[in-house]
Amino acid sequence: MKFFVDTADTAAIAELYELGMVDGVTTNPSLIHKSGRDIKEVIAEIAQMVDGPVSAETVATDYETMVKEGHEVAKLGDNIAIKVPLTWDGLKACKQLSGEGHMVNVTLCFSANQALLAAKAGATFISPFIGRLDDMNLDGMELIADIRDIYDNYGFETQILAASIRSPNHMSEAAKIGADVATAPPEVIKKMAGHPLTDKGLAAFLDDWAKTGQSIL
Ligand code: E4P
Numbered sequence: 297m298k299f300f301v302d303t304a305d306t307a308a309i310a311e312l313y314e315l316g317m318v319d320g321v322t323t324n325p326s327l328i329h330k331s332g333r334d335i336k337e338v339i340a341e342i343a344q345m346v347d348g349p350v351s352a353e354t355v356a357t358d359y360e361t362m363v364k365e366g367h368e369v370a371k372l373g374d375n376i377a378i379k380v381p382l383t384w385d386g387l388k389a390c391k392q393l394s395g396e397g398h399m400v401n402v403t404l405c406f407s408a409n410q411a412l413l414a415a416k417a418g419a420t421f422i423s424p425f426i427g428r429l430d431d432m433n434l435d436g437m438e439l440i441a442d443i444r445d446i447y448d449n450y451g452f453e454t455q456i457l458a459a460s461i462r463s464p465n466h467m468s469e470a471a472k473i474g475a476d477v478a479t480a481p482p483e484v485i486k487k488m489a490g491h492p493l494t495d496k497g498l499a500a501f502l503d504d505w506a507k508t509g510q511s512i513l
Pocket of ligand 1: 302322323324403423425427428459460461479
């Protein structure tokens with residue numbers, strides 16, 4: 297499973313990228329707002345930093361303006377995935393932009409039918425939002441499994457990009473189901489390294505080591 301990092305924080309991206317933990321980056325208008333930076337400046341910087349796809353989201357709700365915005369953000373790097381919402385106009389924009397050869401990430405997907413339409417419209421990535429479904433007492437991971445089945449049934453090449461990831465558990469569950477990509481905030485990726493038994497075991501080893509009076513260096 298590829299790891300995308302869901303942030304516009306360039307320092308956090310750089311730290312994970314050096315460790316080989318970043319295959320791409322996703323952003324959205326909320327993350328741009330959180331960064332406090334100009335969208336074009338920050339997306340161009342991120343696109344320079346990483347080799348993989350960098351999603352930049354359009355904000356128009358009508359097809360024509362969405363396509364114009366898509367063309368504009370695509371100029372920010374040769375690895376830009378244009379992000380459009382899963383609306384009827386968004387699907388039309390997806391069809392147009394993917395037909396022109398751009399990578400397109402169709403976002404705000406909450407149902408298997410929406411994912412089916414995005415694949416038909418030529419999406420490079422479909423972004424089902426796990427956490428926001430879980431927040432409503434629905435099962436976000438079930439949606440990932442349904443989309444996996446549907447795409448595999450018909451050989452759709454659209455990549456399932458598990459989004460709205462809130463916990464390390466979401467990452468391993470998405471990987472078990474076979475999501476192609478998961479995008480998570482940097483802190484969730486770091487949390488994946490943690491286990492209380494690792495901490496406990498390390499403390500015991502260090503305690504015994506101190507008793508030996510030895511040093512390695
Ligand atoms: C990814 O593309 C989405 O923008 C992101 O994962 C949304 O996450 P949230 O539901 O935690 O805001």
